[in-house]
Amino acid sequence: MPHLTHADIKAAAIRIAGHTRPIALAPMDPPGHGVLALEYLQHTGSFKARGAWNFLAAHREEGTLPDTGVTIASGGNAGLACAWAAGRLGVPATVFVPETAPPVKTAALRRLGAEVRSVGREYAEALAACEEFAAATGALASHAYDHPLIAAGAGTLLEEIHDRVPGLATVVVAVGGGGLFAGVAAAARQHGIRVVGVEPERSRALNAALEAGRTVDVPVDSVAADALGARRATPLALAEARQPHTRSVLVPDEAIIGARQLLWSRHRIAVEPAGATALAALWHGAYVPDQGERIAVVLCGANTDPAGLQDA
Incomplete structure (x- = not known):
């Protein structure tokens, strides 16, 4: 089974330097031994800008970035990042989204200059159309x-x-298809840091793969499905999830909604449901840190309509 190496991560760090925003951190409330990693402040509102720039810049280095541009299927955040990176590199981007993609994300895609095509109700259908287009x-x-x-x-x-x-002892991250989890876990392995991957109970591609011993398709029906709605986890994520420094936990949608509201009430942070999913593991008790355990919780995206958030 494939593995990412620390050398892969270091090469990516060199490639993205000066093009992406360095991570911002804030103490948790109540104060303790934890920090919030505010990656929703990244370009295009999510961590996806890191991978998009690394992908396109690597192809430019190799002379394999065609004039016809780049295409991607995405519930929103990866498409936004791809469109942003393509625009900066001067190539067109065509983004296939499910019909369920939030309007706030599709509008942002068009502002970035991408051609947006809506296909099907689930990410897998948009992906098939994207592959045909390529x-x-x-x-x-x-x-x-x-x-x-x-x-x-x-x-x-x-x-x-x-x-x-x-x-730092532990990093808590949300898991959709597993790109973030795989990359973070590969880097964490080098430093002896635990990684907790958090999925919605009704969108559990990685957890189900661990249970089955192989990647499998799962039903997707979660409040966070627009960003964490992959039917199947990547083999890279499964390979990392089998390592002793990682752990997989599940949270109900109610905990995700509660964590999202908590971030707004206490911090005036408005994140999308996927962006609150990692924190939901602590708020719901799916992951309970040891006394004095130094943790970081990644708030991975904020492309959302804040209308549903209530003042405390």
């Missing part, structure tokens, strides 16, 4: 999460947190 036009096919360059770019997040947080 074969017909010669556009470079990117992926929302299932590519080593995408995962390695995401893993740079862990390197930056490690450099900023002395004694």
